[in-house]
Amino acid sequence: MKALEEKILKEGVIAPGHILKVGSFFNQQMDVPFMMEMGKEMARLFADEKVDKVLTIEASGIAFGIAAAYHLGAKLVFAKKKKSANINNDVYTASVYSYTYKQENTIMVDKEFLIPGERILIVDDFLANGEALSGLIDLVKNAGAEVVGCCTGIEKGFQGGGDRLRAKGVRVESLAIIEEMTDDTVIFRH
């Protein structure tokens, strides 16, 4: 998505250690009309897949999930990262290592919200090592539902998670794939 690549180059900041900061429009602060445009593009990519539901994971994935589900005319379900007092025990779970928080998380979704046979599009903000997507795929499989594919906003191609999933036969689309980062710029895969 050319508009996303341009926005990353214009508004993203490369912090020491080659960490890309896009929090001013993509994450902690969101350019909402642009978020809806990204969701529209996600919906276009999977328009032929008869998506029943979009599945994402809290927290910022929810924004992308809303935007994609809105344009697909699908419901949105989000996986939670830990047990709250209000969730019942009838949940599907999977284990996900979070590099951001440096801890193992159990992710879960209420069994009533993933139905056998449903066609599920998995959506998230970032794709790096692919841990979150793998956990979400596990949840869908545990439910006897079908993953039609995964769609993320920004993929860090150099971390390999997306390509490992593709090698397993999962359709993975990302609106922008970063091939390489230097101290002062970002090079995209095309």
Add this chain to the structure above:
Amino acid sequence: MKALEEKILKEGVIAPGHILKVGSFFNQQMDVPFMMEMGKEMARLFADEKVDKVLTIEASGIAFGIAAAYHLGAKLVFAKKKKSANINNDVYTASVYSYTYKQENTIMVDKEFLIPGERILIVDDFLANGEALSGLIDLVKNAGAEVVGCCTGIEKGFQGGGDRLRAKGVRVESLAIIEEMTDDTVIFRH
């Protein structure tokens, strides 16, 4: 918002202990077109307030934030509940007790995303004891920005948090206010 009251009565479930479960459309699973309608109503209520930004808190607040900000033409910022590796130290913080998770959380927002003088609408999914809204109000005040009001989806009026904030002079609007719950129904405040 009459459509929300009707949806609560039709699709909500009252669990033992008078816990209202609306996860099938309002929370873990979201009826996205209806979510956008709720955001539209939030925007209508605060249309005259010249809102610069909508502020919410992760996780499910983000969906309401997107919907309200979209219809207001405002940016969305969400507060995080704990420190991640990617957030810098230049943050505003506030303390919030979560009754859901039964723990004290520090919430935070990057200083660059709340600017002195900005007019901020605070949005969240539920309002019960008002702890989350109070914390978000603290963040905005710490930033030298202005709270134009708070808007939530479902307020549990019988828990008093909304009325305590109103008594302090904060404009608080909720799309549905539950005055009382019995074993088998919900009574709304009008």
